[in-house]
Amino acid sequence: MTTEATTDTGAEPLISFQNVRQVFRLQGQRSGAGAPGRSREFVALDDVTVDIAPGQFVALVGASGCGKTTMLNMLAGLVTPSEGRVSLAGAPPRLPNMDIGYMFARDALLPWRTARKNVELPLETRGWDRARRRERAGEVLSLVGLEGRESQFRLQLSQGMRQRVALARTLAPDPSILLMDEPFAALDARTKLTLQAEFLRIWEQHQGSERRKTVVFVTHDLQEAVLLADRVIVMLPNPGRIAEDRVIDLPRPRAKALGEIQFTDEFKRTTHDLFERLEGAIGDRARPVES
Template sequence: MNSTTVSTGTENINRSATMIRLHQARVTFDKPEGGTHTVLHDIDLDIAAGQFVALVGRSGCGKTTLLNMIAALVEPSSGSIQVHGTSPREARPHLGFMLARDALLPWRSAQGNVEYGLELRGIDRATRRKVAHDWLGRVHLGGSERLWPWQLSQGMRQRVALARTWALDPDVLLMDEPFAALDARTRISVQQQFLELWQSGPQRTVVFVTHDLGEAITLADRVVLLGEGKILDDVEVGIERPRDLESVAAHPRYQELYERFRASL
């Protein structure tokens, strides 16, 4: 296969390169009452550099366990996994992780929360302040730098968490239902901001867990449907970019995929 690149405005992403590879990856836990429970069954999955992949399925299907395995929070019981050409644990400096809840530190301002990861990485004070200020501006929170988490709405808190994740400049973004805790109107606003950030480049590899079929189709390049610890379906979305939420929902491919995935579930 010929190598291809996708221009992102500030760099080129080699879409023929594999960023994440799982081969026969299985996760089994011991039950308290005895015996074992297999959460993931021999998963084979390759994710290309710069690709946005959504993991979709009902609660308990294994999607968060798969994400945690990529993040080196869960070890595979058998099989193998590589991230950024190495083990997940060694790849951690290249990863950004965003949870459903913002997990902001209450004793730090919005600015201080965005700086936190940079501080842990030893970035000097002046640089991390500049980076944090820049990213708060990009998520439309300029002027809110000195506000404490309790002074922010839930949507603002989640945008601070988004800025904190992007400020680390990760090659891979791991996102576990990052917008699920938001009300419907705020969710649409934050989704659109995230989509604009990702599309404006450089395009990071994204693995995005959601139970929302519409969200998966709208945001992702590719949707992987999980059920009972197995891959049930794996489909390229095929809707052109750049996208906005309104135009995607009206696209014929959106309805086609929505019905396909709903039938599988």
Template sequence: MTNAVDIENVSLVFGGEGNNPVLAVDTINIAIPKGQFVAIVGPSGCGKTTVLNMLSGLIPPTAGSVKRNGKEVDGPSRDVGYMLARSALSPWRTALKNIEMGLQIHGVDKATRRARAHELISLLHLDGFENSYPSQLSQGMRQRVAIARTLAIEPDLWLMDEPFGALDAQTRIKVQGEFINLWERSGESSVIFVTHDLEEAVLLADRVIVMTARPGRIKSDTLIDLPRPRVIDELRFDEKFKDAEHRIWKELRDEII
């Protein structure tokens, strides 16, 4: 079967024409089968966002090949939902209209847009807040609207860049739980979830990839053998979960400290 993602011998150099080229990503290889949830962790500046940018078609690799569904990436596509690290909502649009935005950009008709947005409102427990503006929503709600906006186009690849980084600990656990439920119900979608939080990576993912400090290389690649569906707020105390986290922490520690 064709992989969702094939990253083969990919390197990325910034500022190649200038005097100080920066090697951000150094010869990485990642193959992701369809339907897998992969988390990428690594120190700040190791190239995590750069990897997502290459996958989304925003920047081409300097060397190597980046493929989605067996085809070389050559630009943005509707099959990819990309939630940026600091993706802001439009302050002058209601929650519902924010969620519809991506669909509108892709030319989906109004009735279909509306129906899909309402469905996501309900899946993410935002009922009653359809007509609220971002400033009237809590931080956790705003984040759920941003998730809904990313997923409204029904992408088969979800690229998430530290989506819960700004949330307080309790809200984070709640939104993580909703997010993982949404994905577990979605069928065949593949996810690449970038986070600096190892606990979050192990709780959510089927597989955790650790990147080295710059230039970013693959340091370790570990399958997480925990059953699904996952109950995030319970799993945190599970011995198997803690063992997995500890094993990967030993890899990550050297890169951070």
């Protein structure tokens, strides 16, 4: 059974978007005389309100241009909303925030550094000494299944292994908030399922504990969102807005059974229901208003 999500989670929200609107001004092409072209506005987000409790796994799903990455960038302190309020633990996001880990769709590994040295990078920026960095990098590389690969360079690793290194790098400083921007999108189906299970295993190991990390996970894949998250927020583009906010009633832990869960009736019903909601919202938006 899926139910509509509510903001009353029994805990003060760690993350809050209140009536957020984001407008980007795009500069037009220059004219033949060299004068700047006329600028235009693009509304990336419109009246977005959502609260996320500490330790919750929330997936943002929707087409390109619906503002998912913009929301992550706001939480990271990279973008300030044009209107409304974004807060982390009651305060505006700041830059830099050492308690946030941000993982992208591409691994972004430095090719001249080994796997271990790539994982050590965020620890260097935090001032960890060499011995402590090396020990921690070894721990998280082992955690993601790359023990023995520490000295290999990017070109010596498969795409799946590179994403494991990127995940280890994100986890190394032990941030309490994880911002994940389509981290498994570039992988083949089998590797993607493996990495999903690895990540979920790491996240679920602190189930019921204050050490559980808060995850905001961006994806185009509705099935991935339902499979991994506690809540799925379906977003629509032009302008970016929330169409549906659902609690996912699938049992945890799930990491060891992701393959089986995808074939359960509950998973199929939930995914189909959200898909219909998404398609229905698009249809309602496109339908002309009767006079």
